[in-house]
Amino acid sequence: MTFLTTVALRRAAVLGLAAVTLAACNNKRVSRVDPSSVTDLSGRWNDVDSKLVANALIDQSVGGQWNGQYASAHGGTPPTVIVGSFRNRTLEHVPIGTFVKDLERAYVNSGRVRLVASRDERSEVRDERDDQQTNASAETRARIGKESGANYMLQGDVQAIEDAEGREKIVFYQIDAFLVDLESNQKVWIGQHKIKKYIDRRRIGW
């Protein structure tokens, strides 16, 4: 084996090693997974918690007695609900909108509850309606003063209790939702869901 051949082989080996090292650096992998799959990484509030809360509240609310009682007292007309404030009283970032929107979808799609736009949503609609009074033709113009008044307001909150020792941690979430009669302030329905998580951060594990 000549000296030149030895040098060429060495160079090839170094280049190959560099290529393998570079390929190993690119460790990002993205894949689509089933949205209903349970995937817990950090132990903080995640999509699974949101879905579990939504499922529980939908089941309790849509299947509750309150809407049946209202409908029977009003000749089959379903009650009208407006979404009010839903507060996050935890120290974590909990996106409330995900499960509240799930609940709204269930109300409308089940046909058992009517939903009106919330305070934030309706201001844009009112602006558009005002604009139509000037710019839209008479036959296509949305009329003023025909909004539906809500019978009940949906309110609620999320609270959390944490307990930690060493590498172990327990987080308990309690989600309360309730519907308040807008005239009498009576709470006609109260829904609740509780989640308890055990987080164990092992130093060695598989």
Place this chain on the structure above:
Amino acid sequence: MTTPMKASVLLCAAVLLAACNGPRRVRERPIMTNGDRTPSQDRIIARAAAEGFSDNAMLTQSRDSVYAKAVATCRGTICASVVKGEISLGMTLAQAMAATRTAPAAWTVRESGAATVMVPRVLGNSPRDATGEVVMVQFDDERVNAVSYRETQGIRVVSSAADTTTDGRANAMADALIREGDQFNAAGDRARALDRYDRALAMKRADAMLEYKVATMLDLQLRPVEAQIRYQRFLQSLEIEQIRARGDANAQLADAIARAQQRLIILERQAPAPPAVPPREPTAVTPPPPDSLQRD
């Protein structure tokens, strides 16, 4: 230290260490782990929709049959009231239900001889007509002879044609406010009593006794100027000579007049007369100085 002693000391140390209040491992079986699936919302919604559809279909059918019966038997103003959604005197049971857009499921009906009483089945979820929340409908010989509404000031009963008018309703509300004011007055809460009398006065302008009550409340609250005006308005609103001629029949009002006159004399002596409102004169509209515009 002998060997048995050493052994006992070590044993004690071991027991103490074991008894140490260290962290406890949680040994609960997980109910959901990575890789599991959350249940589908669509299934829950579909089930609720199916149940709701059958319930609503039954209620709507029942309501429609009541409505058809009501409209088939109505005449003139009763028909108009059914369409407007207003219970009126002389309606039948079906017409009263049609006027509130309800089905029999919304009511509990009790009969006793010729009298029938219809009350909401679920309290706090009472049916409504165009006027308000209905709490009781009474029938005599199968015709409505009284309707009770739950209003802010209490229950209002409509049992005559006069009660059904706007004036009748305003009078009933004013009476309820006066009753409430009297209760506050008796309890010593004069500010609230005055508030109720004032509100009642907005609906019952021609009530001289109410004006007198307002004047008295103002007087008791040591507001002499306003009290003086109210006493004067009270006296002006009466035809004093006529009342005097009626004698004892209006003894209460005559007493109020005498008291008002006495108080007026005292108040006029204590304080100067309330300032007369100067006649309005046309004033020239002058534009604001340019400085004030620039400041904004």
